[in-house]
Amino acid sequence: MTVREKAEQLGTFRWLEVFGMETLARWVPTTPEMEVKVLFGRHIWDLAQHADTLGKRTFELRAALHYTLPPVEPYRSLTEELSSLQDTAERVYGFYDVVVPGMAARYRGYLENTDDLLDEPSVRIIQHMLQDGVRMRQEAELLRKELTNIRLIDQGLVQKWARREAEVNAIVAHGSGVALARGAEA
Amino acid sequence: MSITSKRKVVREVTLVQDPARESCYTVGHTDADMASWFGDAKMSAAALREKLHRHMNNETGALEIAAQCLADFPDAEWELRMCLARQAYDESRHVSALYRRLRELGGFKGEFPIANFEWCITNLCDSLAARLAIQNRTFEAGQMDLLGTLRNTWRAVGDETTAQVLEHILADEITHVRFANQWIRRMVTQDRRLLLKVAIAVRLLADTNVALAAQVGEVNAAGQDVGVKKNLGNIAVNVEDRRSADFSDDEIQEILRQNGMSSIAATQGQ
Numbered sequence: 209m210t211v212r213e214k215a216e217q218l219g220t221f222r223w224l225e226v227f228g229m230e231t232l233a234r235w236v237p238t239t240p241e242m243e244v245k246v247l248f249g250r251h252i253w254d255l256a257q258h259a260d261t262l263g264k265r266t267f268e269l270r271a272a273l274h275y276t277l278p279p280v281e282p283y284r285s286l287t288e289e290l291s292s293l294q295d296t297a298e299r300v301y302g303f304y305d306v307v308v309p310g311m312a313a314r315y316r317g318y319l320e321n322t323d324d325l326l327d328e329p330s331v332r333i334i335q336h337m338l339q340d341g342v343r344m345r346q347e348a349e350l351l352r353k354e355l356t357n358i359r360l361i362d363q364g365l366v367q368k369w370a371r372r373e374a375e376v377n378a379i380v381a382h383g384s385g386v387a388l389a390r391g392a393e394a
Numbered sequence: 395m396s397i398t399s400k401r402k403v404v405r406e407v408t409l410v411q412d413p414a415r416e417s418c419y420t421v422g423h424t425d426a427d428m429a430s431w432f433g434d435a436k437m438s439a440a441a442l443r444e445k446l447h448r449h450m451n452n453e454t455g456a457l458e459i460a461a462q463c464l465a466d467f468p469d470a471e472w473e474l475r476m477c478l479a480r481q482a483y484d485e486s487r488h489v490s491a492l493y494r495r496l497r498e499l500g501g502f503k504g505e506f507p508i509a510n511f512e513w514c515i516t517n518l519c520d521s522l523a524a525r526l527a528i529q530n531r532t533f534e535a536g537q538m539d540l541l542g543t544l545r546n547t548w549r550a551v552g553d554e555t556t557a558q559v560l561e562h563i564l565a566d567e568i569t570h571v572r573f574a575n576q577w578i579r580r581m582v583t584q585d586r587r588l589l590l591k592v593a594i595a596v597r598l599l600a601d602t603n604v605a606l607a608a609q610v611g612e613v614n615a616a617g618q619d620v621g622v623k624k625n626l627g628n629i630a631v632n633v634e635d636r637r638s639a640d641f642s643d644d645e646i647q648e649i650l651r652q653n654g655m656s657s658i659a660a661t662q663g664q
Contacts, residue, residue: 229479230468236461236482237413237513238397242454242489242503249457249486252464256479263472274472 209322213382215269217318218330219277220380222262224287224311225337226276229255231291231303239296244358247300247351254340261333268329279379286372297358298365304348305366310373312341398462398517407605409514413458418504419451422615425608429506429616437551443501444616445544446556450492451508452537453563456570457485459516459529467522474522477573481530484566491559498555507615515602523581523588524595530574532599534567535636541567542632564635571639 209217232248232255239245263274278284290302315334324331352358360366400411404423412421422428428448431441460481463470470478496502516529541564548557582589608614610621636646 230465233461233464233482237458240414240416242416242450242493245454245457246486246489249461249482249489252461253479253483256476260472260476 209327211269212271213380214322214327214330215266215271215275216277216380216382218262218266218269219271219275220279221311221315221318221334222259222266222274222276223278224314225255225259225262227287227291228303228307228311229259231287234291235299238294239299241296241355241358243351243355244296244300247347250347251344254344258333258337258340261336265330265333277381280376280381283373283376283379286369286376290369297360300348300352300358301360301366302369304345306369306373308341308345310370312338313374314379315341396466398466402514405606407602408518409602410517411514412510413455413513415508415510416503420504420507422507422509423511424509424606425620426612426614427507428509428614428620430614430618430620431616432618435616435618437547439499442548442551442553443496443499444506446492446496446499447501447506448508450489450496451510452512453485453488453492455510455513456529456534457482457489458513459525460485462517463522463525470522474573474577477577481570481573484570488563488566491562495556495559511606515599518598519591519595521588521591521595523578524591526574526578527592528595528599530570531578532596534574535571535639535641536629538564538567538571538635538639539629539632542635543629568635568639571636571641575640 229252232252236245236248236252239248259274263276266275267273279287287307290307293299293302315338319331319334322330397413398410401408402411402423403409415421420427429444430436430448431438431444435441460478463478464475464482467475493503496505512529512533516525516533519525519528541560545557545560545564548554548560578592582592608620610619612620614620631646631650633646633650636649637643641649
């Protein structure tokens, strides 16, 4: 990957993290269960920190500070669909069993394709994000054990969403950003 | 449709509709709908659990307000959004800590009525500066005063565990009030029109408090005359923590004057 391609990848990851943060933020007041509000509230901060470190790293890669690149349309549509879920169980399963592992798969793909030495700052950031993702999923699992009423009626939904997520092979809209010069709008 | 666009009317005052709550809760709209105890009964086991239960719901409301600010103002400066995200995390931990303590004392969710006044009025404001002025700079700063007193109330009944919970919450609240004070100043400097919005929001809060104030003779869910509590004395202004939260000396003096402590205010200014 070139420096520009790396910036575009990380800018897209930043979009995903901000999307996750804003989705959980919208869900907090509209989800009835207190323990679920707390779970979402905790992870808003995790996602914000990820977005923050990614946004600083894009600047180091000669893009704008907090450069943010929306993903390709099919992926965007799926994220918008998931963020409009209303049912608590669908929200919890959709986010922690589809969105978070989907993001983790993209992050692992980046680690496999980058240079560990030349791009080590990005590698460290992403490794940290992956660890957080594991913890977030563990916390969601603990919650589901505690609140046994948080159960999906349609067990096939997760598989259906995960399949759609995986079908979008490349999510980065390469070359579409105008912000790859310092001082431009991110 | 955003949750904040829905309205309810309480005693002819229009407010934002309540956030989502579980069916185990009875959601009240005024002090008379709540269960609180005064006089000799205010330190009973039930009264103490009610304080924790009420506080737990208030922290839930603070979490919801911070989260809603993130959702409603995507173009706010990133550093401010980081502060709001951190606040959401802090408030989440406060809810968990209070819920844990409530259960240790034999309480449970829905044991007492709750109210979501802070959510219902803060989200009437359409600017982030105004929301910070009401929620962080007014309600949370007021909670700093309250916690400064309450931690000692719990110690007085020998409950150091709860006192420690409140000490930790207080430390976090100072940070939330401080970033609000700093960002309001910065935003108002950048756009003077925001000053009017903040002033209107503060006036709205004052007017609403008057309109919804308990009347003498009005009885609450615990059978207590809610009008009486107005005569039980004010919460002490937490001057030291307000300073840490970046209130200016002039602002602290004004708050002391409003609380009928003009002589102390004069001392603070010396």
